[in-house]
Amino acid sequence: AQTVTQSQPEMSVQEAETVTLSCTYDTSESDYYLFWYKQPPSRQMILVIRQEAYKQQNATENRFSVNFQKAAKSFSLKISDSQLGDAAMYFCAYRSPSGGTSYGKLTFGQGTILTVHP
Amino acid sequence: NAGVTQTPKFQVLKTGQSMTLQCAQDMNHEYMSWYRQDPGMGLRLIHYSVGAGITDQGEVPNGYNVSRSTTEDFPLRLLSAAPSQTSVYFCASSRRGSSGANVLTFGAGSRLTVL
Numbered sequence: 001a002q003t004v005t006q007s008q009p010e011m012s013v014q015e016a017e018t019v020t021l022s023c024t025y026d027t028s029e030s031d032y033y034l035f036w037y038k039q040p041p042s043r044q045m046i047l048v049i050r051q052e053a054y055k056q057q058n059a060t061e062n063r064f065s066v067n068f069q070k071a072a073k074s075f076s077l078k079i080s081d082s083q084l085g086d087a088a089m090y091f092c093a094y095r096s097p098s099g100g101t102s103y104g105k106l107t108f109g110q111g112t113i114l115t116v117h118p
Numbered sequence: 119n120a121g122v123t124q125t126p127k128f129q130v131l132k133t134g135q136s137m138t139l140q141c142a143q144d145m146n147h148e149y150m151s152w153y154r155q156d157p158g159m160g161l162r163l164i165h166y167s168v169g170a171g172i173t174d175q176g177e178v179p180n181g182y183n184v185s186r187s188t189t190e191d192f193p194l195r196l197l198s199a200a201p202s203q204t205s206v207y208f209c210a211s212s213r214r215g216s217s218g219a220n221v222l223t224f225g226a227g228s229r230l231t232v233l
Contacts, residue, residue: 050221108162
């Protein structure tokens with residue numbers, strides 16, 4: 001079974017600065033998908049960014065980018081120009097592509113609470 | 119377009135009571151699933167379904183039942199609530215197909231407290 005580890009329970013950043021959230025995972029599969037989800041105080045789960053393991057290029061979505069190191073099984077999230085609205089819990093998640101029943105099954109990390117200071 | 123709708127948003131139960139968390143989606147998604155979120159443990163999969171009439175267990179299925187009689191609905195039943203089931207519950211759905219369509223859409227969550 002796959003496991004996902006987020007070793008930073010809490011992180012903080014000054015507004016307009018850059019912060020990196022860490023995520024490592026364990027798998028024996030060669031092809032898979034990785035995700036970062038944001039959960040603000042409203043509790044809603046919001047997809048931030050997605051990475052396909054077969055793509056070497058790191059995914060980018062505006063101020064959010066990832067550093068995907070497949071050999072090291074590492075998937076960190078970098079938030080540039082942090083804004084007050086970025087304050088939330090962030091979850092790293094893994095999904096296996098194998099088999100028709102895999103699409104709805106995500107394995108989540110423990111989460112990292114991000115605080116943004118004005 | 120409502121997406122994934124969960125009801126109720128909040129519920130307090132006494133130990134031993136039963137209840138059903140409702141989940142409905144209007145996106146014609148084949149896959150539906152239930153997760154529970156507990157502090158320090160992230161989200162853990164309870165049960166999932168790949169289509170009407172088909173369900174399977176996830177990581178933490180004990181104490182929960184599900185059924186999938188229609189594509190739209192996927193209720194989660196607690197037959198005899200226990201304090202260990204105090205949690206926030208999320209329903210999520212997705213479509214099969216290309217990788218771009220496989221992103222899970224989550225409901226707003228249901229906070230359950232068992233006394």
